Amino acid sequence: MSKFSDFIKHHRATSPLLVSAVFLVFFADSQTQLGFAHGVLFTPLVVVASLTGRLRLLNTISVLSICSLWLGYLVSPAAPDGFSSLYILANRWLATLAIILLWWLGLMAIKAQQQQRLQHLQEQQTKLDLSLASSVAALSHWHLDDHRKIVTLDEGSRLLLGISEQELTLEQFICCFDENSQYRLKQNLQFCAIQQHATMLDTKLHQEAATPVWVKIVAYPDPANPELIRGLLQNVEQSYQKANLLVEQQQRFQQLADSLPVKVWTATAEGIVDFASITFADFCGRDTESIVTDWLQILHPDDRATTLEVWQHAVKTKTPYKVEFRILRADGGYCWHLTSALPIFNEAGDVMYWFGSAMDISEQKALWLKADKLKQSLYQTLESITDGFFTLDQDFRFTYLNQSAAELLSACKQPAPGKLLSEVCYVAGKDFSPLTTAVQRAFYKQQTEQFRFTLPGTALPISFSIYPAEQGVSVLMQPLAVSARMAAAALP
Template sequence: MDKSKQLNQHISNNGEDHPEQVNLAPSAGESNFWNTVKQAPVGMIILRGEDFLVELANDAYLNIVDRTEEELVGRSLFIGLPEVRDYVEPILLRVLRTGIAYHGNEFEVTIRRFGQPELCYFNFVYQPLFEEDPDHASGIIVVATEVTQQVLSKHALQRSENQFRNLVTQSQFAKAILKGPELVISIANESMLNIWRRRLDEVEGKKLVDVFPELKGQKFLTLLDEVYHSAKIYRENEAIAYVDGPGGLKKHYLDFQYAPIFEIDGSVSGIMASVNDVTDKVTLRQQFAETADRLSLATDGTRLGTWDLNIQTKEIIYSGRMAVILGYDEDAVLTHSEMRDRVHPEDRHSIVERAFRTALETGVYYYEARVIHLDESIHWVRTQGKVFFGEGHVPVRMLGTMMDITDRKESELALKTSEGKFRTLADSMPQFVWTADSQGYITYFNRSLLDYSGFTVERIEKDGWLPLVHPDDLAGSVDAWIESITHGNEYLFEHRLKRADGEYRWYQCRAIPQRSAEGTIEMWVGTSLDIHDSRLFIDQLETKVQERTQQLLVANNELVRTNMELAQFAYVASHDLQEPLRKIQTFATRILETERDNLSERGKDYFNRMQASSTRMQQLIVDLLAFSRANVAEKHLENTDLNLVLQSVKEQLGDVIQVENAVIKSDVLPVREVITYQFEQLFMNLITNALKFIGPGRTPVIEIRSGEVPGAAIPLAGADATRLYQYISFADNGIGFDPQYKDRIFQVFQRLHNRSAYEGTGIGLAICKKIVENHQGLIDAVGKPGVGSTFIIYLPVAS
């Protein structure tokens, strides 16, 4: 008998249903089995009946629930453990009634232990016990193992994992977790996703190399592999990386760290990648370096000396050019006081030291003074600087430049010397010559202005030139002069000036600002030129232009009227002119049918010629109407599949194509904006033309090709070299033509062959050209006698 049956038998023989307590002492033969159960390392308890009487509870179970054997054994389970009833009773009843075991993993239950309720977790099995009746369980054996510590440890690990993930995802620095040797992206925070220019769903769970295939050939995959297998941290600053973006591979500078992630057993399970994109910082530093180089070049080019003075210690750093300006060698070592000693004694106190004191208050340092070189030669220098202040507005540092302006000073002296010569020259000129200061007040005017105006020098110096200006021109003159003075723009204005006899004449007044080396306006130099005669001529010319414009307007109206008359003519031609022709054809046909026997052969020939002539005239009217319609048609464009247009034309010409046994080959034609019925007529004319001029003894073959070509490759005047064109070509194997006639064939009524040899009015190709021009396109013809012809249509591609 197996142990479960022994246990069932023992319970059946010795157990007594009693809600409070029963005697469950085992017989001597069962002591070994009971001892085995009681000493089992897992908690075991045997329950009987739907009251779940505790027949046996081993020490391990009693320790789990913190109960004594007296508190549990011989009583209902829920008397000893009332706190578990709500959790456990429904499960026990189901096992007892169904006979099906129940397994629980990490089952959560609150048990009162050590006087306090405690949340616990168990792995357990509820196994039904059967007696003689194998279909009805009489009890349940419970095997339980407490896993509270394992579950709590797992929860703590999960919390730690969540905290770790939160630490990564919420970090202001770019971080990502790469799992396993294949570097699968497990976590990537927002900062890292911004660097990667990817969304989380685009990278999570994917291999790093699959997301960024451009890393192949770069060093980063190798470094990651080394970190994973060596378990050592790797750091690098300003590493160059190429990352794929919207515009292709872009260069980035990265500070990064690869740190191994260790498991409890010390093995490496992944890598934490921390990245800081320092591209902007590195680029800015490089720009600063370039700027410094350019500044150095600029200062060398302008021959400026630079200096940096510590105001508190009087220590000075200066360029080699600075020493040369003061008369020393470029590599001379000088102190601030030695430099100050080179200033001319007359300028040292009155100019330089005064400018220095002013700079300590205003922050701006400026002066022009003389310096004495070691060879006793005197030179002029201009110094400019800026003071930098610390806390409490204490001057700390001064930066500045120095420039040798000896040449300019000498030029100023020469200018003063030549000023007298200038005045003499200006007085001899017939134009008005004058100067004004930076504020616009006249400081000089030549003799011609006095002679013209009759004013005295005193009056002009007092009232200026405004009294000479015509009242109607005065406001404009003043506004233009103020605008020039304010913004430093050249002054140019035409106004009337009053002559001494009271007559006003037109003058063009022009003034140019004269600036100092710093760019500030020092004075204005102006001239006034007599343009009276040319102004009158321009006025007369404008009058004639207006008259001519009126004439063109009348001519345009006449052209509109003529076009209307042409439209009326087209209507008449379409209806009234064709009606008599139809009657001529009808009556001629009837006469031939009814009077054929009475007509002579000559009469029949006359009637046949009359019919042929009327038919040609009718076709000529139709073609003229088509040409006129192509000229004046409304440009109603619609998106059209040209393949459908070609198919429609082939269906209309089906009988002719069949009779001639013609072969038409075609590429796939484009879909574009066209006037549909005109393109149908265009295709019709070109294919009909090819079928008409068939080479002797040949089967007609027409090849229609399509493609694109740059405008620069089109050998026609009017092609835009900057645009792209679509072309459609119609090539045949007909009789061809001499290339010298390629322009002639597109003219109205022009034929290269006798009418008796080939039918036609000579208008068809002229209509084709007009239709193509209606679409801003070009048409070309290439032919070779006896070989064939090719007509090429060029249509601009919409930009």
């Protein structure tokens, strides 16, 4: 029966043979007088179709059988005289019901087979996945017979422990691991056996092993046998190496950050400060933990709101951060610092963390403030003199001019900072080229120019002194009458 079932399941000729058998039964039925139970001959064909396990073939044979059954009723020769037509119809209906019943039973059987086959495939896939997972995770298996105190190892466990015996006593098994963890391992196994709870332990193999490495031991009770403890053994040396490497890198980074003259800090992707170098703590007279917890407290009260706003905007937009603010010193004073930070991205383009630094610019800030005061004082002096004075940048744009220069250049277009010299010194029908040419020549040759020139539209000759620099030129305008009086006063 098994060979016959395998034959009809896998042989290609099964389908055409069954279809041919249906037509053969129909032909025999059509040549026989009504009254003979030919309909029952279709039922074995439906049974055979269901044994193939092919749902489509079962449906086809069942439909063909029913159609052939009733078509035979129409084309078959008439029944013998005296034969009841009700008996013929009853016979045909019973045959139809038998075919339908066999079709439904075959349908259920095929679906059950398909379900079993699917479940079997899923089990096979699950076993394969578990096998691959165990292989990738370097998992091996062992079990402990708590009654006999014998540990049975699989091949992977034996290879990892570096032993050839498949069975070890409990004491021998425990001795395979580091001496400092043997007592704890024994306690874990006793706890697992008594409390029926899983336990886990990370330890190293015994130093006498061929390759002492870090391993993870997992023990859990067998649900089917209370006296049996099953376990896993995993090589976690690579994970420990990575963890140790990460710790070393963090220590090296901290040592490097603490040795730098600038103050170093880091923050999470969300903008939460999580590290501050020891230079921060020394400068502020606080411990690094308090600085990390509330870094705004070491800022000058007037700078906190602006600094926090700029920082939150940088974190939100993932753009570099740069701001100046005052930091509290250990003696209670405040020093200006230039603080900047860059977002560090991963391969996916997401921010992993922020790396920042703070540089003391208090001396530079003092020099800048002093330079600003000197600049303001110079401008006040220039405004108070009667001579005209103006400055131009590298593009010959006005950067400054005093009131006297504005009055002397009144014949030109209205001069103002930001305007080009050629734009100001342009009036239709008037020639300002001696002035513009002298300014350009002095700048490009980096040589002082002095000449006299009467601006078109005025009657007052002016002595021009042009002093070039890398950033532009400075021009002193002295009316000639004033220059002559000064020269006369200088004579003995």
